[in-house]
Amino acid sequence: LAERVQSAIEKIARKGRIDKETLEKGLREIKLALLEADVNYKIVSDFIKDVREKALGAEVVKGVNPAQQLVKIVYDELVEALGGEAAKLDLKGKPAVILLIGLQGSGKTTTAAKLGAYLKKQGKKVLLTSADVYRPAAMLQLKKLGDKIGVPVFLMEEEKDAVKIAEKALEKAKSEGYDVLIIDTAGRLHIDEELLDEARRIRERVNPNETLFVIDSMTGQESVNIAKAFNDAVGMTGIILTKMDSDARGGVALSVKGVTGKPIKFAGTGEKIEDFEPFHPDRVASRILGMGDIVSLVEKAQEVIDEKKALSLQEKILSGEFTLEDFREQLRMIRKLGPLHQILSMIPGLGSQKMLKQLQQVIDEKKLKRIEAIIDSMTPEERRNHAIINASRKRRIARGSGTTVKEVDELLRQFAQAKMAMKQMRKMQKKLAKKGGRF
Ligand code: GDP
Numbered sequence: 001l002a003e004r005v006q007s008a009i010e011k012i013a014r015k016g017r018i019d020k021e022t023l024e025k026g027l028r029e030i031k032l033a034l035l036e037a038d039v040n041y042k043i044v045s046d047f048i049k050d051v052r053e054k055a056l057g058a059e060v061v062k063g064v065n066p067a068q069q070l071v072k073i074v075y076d077e078l079v080e081a082l083g084g085e086a087a088k089l090d091l092k093g094k095p096a097v098i099l100l101i102g103l104q105g106s107g108k109t110t111t112a113a114k115l116g117a118y119l120k121k122q123g124k125k126v127l128l129t130s131a132d133v134y135r136p137a138a139m140l141q142l143k144k145l146g147d148k149i150g151v152p153v154f155l156m157e158e159e160k161d162a163v164k165i166a167e168k169a170l171e172k173a174k175s176e177g178y179d180v181l182i183i184d185t186a187g188r189l190h191i192d193e194e195l196l197d198e199a200r201r202i203r204e205r206v207n208p209n210e211t212l213f214v215i216d217s218m219t220g221q222e223s224v225n226i227a228k229a230f231n232d233a234v235g236m237t238g239i240i241l242t243k244m245d246s247d248a249r250g251g252v253a254l255s256v257k258g259v260t261g262k263p264i265k266f267a268g269t270g271e272k273i274e275d276f277e278p279f280h281p282d283r284v285a286s287r288i289l290g291m292g293d294i295v296s297l298v299e300k301a302q303e304v305i306d307e308k309k310a311l312s313l314q315e316k317i318l319s320g321e322f323t324l325e326d327f328r329e330q331l332r333m334i335r336k337l338g339p340l341h342q343i344l345s346m347i348p349g350l351g352s353q354k355m356l357k358q359l360q361q362v363i364d365e366k367k368l369k370r371i372e373a374i375i376d377s378m379t380p381e382e383r384r385n386h387a388i389i390n391a392s393r394k395r396r397i398a399r400g401s402g403t404t405v406k407e408v409d410e411l412l413r414q415f416a417q418a419k420m421a422m423k424q425m426r427k428m429q430k431k432l433a434k435k436g437g438r439f
């Protein structure tokens, strides 16, 4: 998908401005791409209509080329279509009940444990239960996960009625003062009337606060039908998208959200318990587009710093001639720009959590001032070539900045890490450039 969107945008970029004919061509490409990514056709049509209106009405912002502007319009529409802000859980009542439904293999049992650990961390007293009466191994799987995260698991291994298990678990949760009860259910490999009916009966009987539909982000074209079947037969209050660590682009998010109209509340991002987070529409939108929000970065930068500085810094990052002097300049800009995580998420190529974390470590907001002081205490030569900073120079710099040699060392190490991260970005940019684009 990313490639298609990119190539569509590149075509427009070459023209220099968005004329109607080029725009229509680009939109056609984007439409095909979204359809290919399993987005429901009606959602795609509405989406394209909105983008068209906005693109035609948009004034060309100085310093941003029309292609970048179209990216921003497409991006904003995607974020909106994916649901704006990350949705919260309804945890009213004692216990609040959360029912997980979905096909076998979608990740329900894993998600039950992830959600349990997530809520436990927020200080909630959580009880897990498995209403999967078809596979003894499923109960055992949940039990193991529960033990691992230190959350009790209520099981009735001999019981063959899933509704009864859910009822008994609710009784126990009530009488023992649990805050949250999470009910894992059975799944089949395909939509199955008996299974849907069982889930519906559980829902009717325990009246959960949340019925969360769990779906694998690699499901593909079928996702629309599966989501619709569960929504019609059982009903749901929200969606959890699993396996976002796969190379699936996230088209499933758009299509499931679109066909059910229900908010996507969480995303599973790996097999481990902690690979779980509130769903961020903005991140998935970036991912569907396959690039960070370069336009926002440029625009925001324009607001607080002059365009020339921003561009020259960008060029330096891209060319690899990045020195401590530029690093200091960048730190100053970042301080002016606002919340760090927001800025980082806008830099193209930083889509991956790993790299974000890496950079966040490098640039800890609280440390920024001390780092600036250290760099201030260097000679211009040292700033341009950090390799010459030996032990005696480090001592002098530490004295001059009122810090320690250890802190100077750490800064140099972090700077090296930042350069590495930029190198990775550059590689990505080169790869894209080879395909003929600007991004
Ligand atoms: P269930 O049949 O719906 O209960 O699915 P399971 O919870 O048993 O998960 C099926 C498989 O998917 C297991 O191997 C899980 O480890 C894996 N899985 C679940 N969530 C994720 C995720 O977010 N990322 C990855 N990579 N694997 C996941």
Ligand code: MG
Pocket (backbone or CB within 6 Å): 108, 109, 110, 132, 138, 184, 185
């Ligand atoms: Mg299971």
